[in-house]
Amino acid sequence: MLKFTADHEWIRIEGDVATVGITVHARDQLGDVVYVGLPEVGATVAQGDAISVVESVKAASDVYAPLSGEIVEVNEALNGAPEQVSADPQGEGWFFRIRLSEPAQLEALLDEAAYLASVG
Amino acid sequence: MSAPLLTTPLTEFHRAQGARMAGFAGYDMPIQYPAGVLKEHLATREGAGIFDVSHMGQIAIRPRSGGVETVLAALERVTPADALSLKPGRQRYGLFTNRDAGIEDDFMFANMGDHVLLVANAARKANDEAILKAGLADLCLVEAIPDRALIALQGPRAAGILAGFSPEAADMKFMDYRVLPLMGAEVWVSRSGYTGEDGYEISLPAALAEPFAEALLDKGAHLAGLGARDSLRLEAGLCLYGADLDATTTPVEAALEWALGKARRPGGAREGGYPGAGRVAEQMAKGPSRRRVGLKPEGRAPIRAGVKIFTEEGEAGIVTSGGFGPSLGGPMAMAYLRPEALERPLFADLRGQRQPVALAELPFVRQGYAR
Numbered sequence: 001m002l003k004f005t006a007d008h009e010w011i012r013i014e015g016d017v018a019t020v021g022i023t024v025h026a027r028d029q030l031g032d033v034v035y036v037g038l039p040e041v042g043a044t045v046a047q048g049d050a051i052s053v054v055e056s057v058k059a060a061s062d063v064y065a066p067l068s069g070e071i072v073e074v075n076e077a078l079n080g081a082p083e084q085v086s087a088d089p090q091g092e093g094w095f096f097r098i099r100l101s102e103p104a105q106l107e108a109l110l111d112e113a114a115y116l117a118s119v120g
Numbered sequence: 121m122s123a124p125l126l127t128t129p130l131t132e133f134h135r136a137q138g139a140r141m142a143g144f145a146g147y148d149m150p151i152q153y154p155a156g157v158l159k160e161h162l163a164t165r166e167g168a169g170i171f172d173v174s175h176m177g178q179i180a181i182r183p184r185s186g187g188v189e190t191v192l193a194a195l196e197r198v199t200p201a202d203a204l205s206l207k208p209g210r211q212r213y214g215l216f217t218n219r220d221a222g223i224e225d226d227f228m229f230a231n232m233g234d235h236v237l238l239v240a241n242a243a244r245k246a247n248d249e250a251i252l253k254a255g256l257a258d259l260c261l262v263e264a265i266p267d268r269a270l271i272a273l274q275g276p277r278a279a280g281i282l283a284g285f286s287p288e289a290a291d292m293k294f295m296d297y298r299v300l301p302l303m304g305a306e307v308w309v310s311r312s313g314y315t316g317e318d319g320y321e322i323s324l325p326a327a328l329a330e331p332f333a334e335a336l337l338d339k340g341a342h343l344a345g346l347g348a349r350d351s352l353r354l355e356a357g358l359c360l361y362g363a364d365l366d367a368t369t370t371p372v373e374a375a376l377e378w379a380l381g382k383a384r385r386p387g388g389a390r391e392g393g394y395p396g397a398g399r400v401a402e403q404m405a406k407g408p409s410r411r412r413v414g415l416k417p418e419g420r421a422p423i424r425a426g427v428k429i430f431t432e433e434g435e436a437g438i439v440t441s442g443g444f445g446p447s448l449g450g451p452m453a454m455a456y457l458r459p460e461a462l463e464r465p466l467f468a469d470l471r472g473q474r475q476p477v478a479l480a481e482l483p484f485v486r487q488g489y490a491r
Binding site: 031032034035037053055056057058060079082 | 151152156157158159161347350351420421422424443444446451471
């Protein structure tokens with residue numbers, strides 16, 4: 001199941017784990033990614049917390065926890081190769097995985113059609 | 121707030137080229153083109169970048185009577201630069217100071233033989249015109265030139281490309297200034313720029329701007345927006361007015377003593393005589409309370425303007441420009457630090473975490489000027 005937030009994150013749900021990254025639209029707005037700051041594995045995060053940062057040559061942008069839970073994995077490859085986000089934002093450029101503590105939050109996320117409509 | 125943005129002779133051209141536009145100093149300017157900041161930056165370092173800098177102020181200063189020496193001498197009332205020794209066909213960097221020695225603007229000025237041409241920051245040009253009129257009106261006529269475009273062609277291929285339009289351009293040295301024929305018009309060319317690369321700034325009639333930009337594209341130059349201009353100038357260790365310099369920053373604090381003419385410094389033949397000269401002399405003797413330095417953060421995370429720098433003893437200063445250097449391959453910043461902090465381990469407070477930073481020589485990358 002693929003979901004989106006209005007903050008331009010995508011969320012792929014598999015069981016009780018959500019994989020999170022930034023959308024193609026966000027990538028296009030940001031420009032070339034030169035740094036990704038990832039959360040700590042094991043951290044407990046609440047929906048809406050700024051837990052990660054993505055930086056282009058020009059600017060820094062926060063990435064928010066789209067759902068509450070525990071960070072169970074981060075994409076360590078981005079530390080050495082942040083350009084993966086630019087190349088493949090909705091695949092190899094994923095940021096982190098959250099084990100959900102409040103699955104009911106899923107219901108408020110956007111589906112792909114609604115997200116794409118929101119970014120025109 | 122909502123005044124309509126001003127345009128340059130190239131605004132429609134930028135849109136047609138797919139630029140992302142934004143307001144800058146009151147002008148609708150290209151921040152980046154579809155290639156993106158990173159590629160535009162690297163294309164300038166490796167080939168040639170085309171920058172529309174028509175928003176900048178072009179100001180002619182003419183003597184009411186006599187020759188250009190009258191203008192150069194009068195300029196020394198408002199700038200600590202050595203203006204009087206500037207030869208015809210040469211350009212120099214200068215600063216306007218206020219009575220507290222704060223920098224009102226930084227600019228380039230050229231001896232055009234019978235007058236002086238000054239190129240100023242867009243956001244400061246009205247202020248600069250006022251300074252010039254207040255300080256020089258008895259001897260000089262100060263006249264803004266709003267109807268000419270200004271295009272910077274920067275990078276190692278700039279000389280070869282411009283020579284295809286105007287062969288004499290290749291004979292110019294860094295900071296030379298010449299009036300040259302180009303595509304049937306008279307253009308004013310300086311061999312300079314603000315990227316740390318060899319290159320030119322070309323003042324041309326507005327109607328020629330678009331055909332010239334198209335012709336440069338045909339010759340293999342790449343469009344580059346203000347985003348790339350910012351990362352290029354920061355790698356080159358050059359100050360951006362409004363970020364690294366403002367009306368509270370002195371030339372000594374900004375480490376711009378090189379812009380104070382030797383003859384204008386304490387003990388020189390024409391020492392002082394400009395606003396704030398006393399404070400500049402005092403800071404040169406005793407040292408300033410803060411100093412502009414280059415910083416390299418450890419790791420890859422950029423530190424940007426507004427980030428505070430600390431030593432174990434406490435706050436040491438603040439970052440005024442920072443980002444990622446595409447040619448440097450890592451983060452870089454300029455900051456103002458207290459002098460006693462320069463001997464100690466430094467760290468940035470980055471989103472609540474300590475990030476070690478090291479003092480770095482400026483420029484961050486080698487400059488490619490045609491000296």
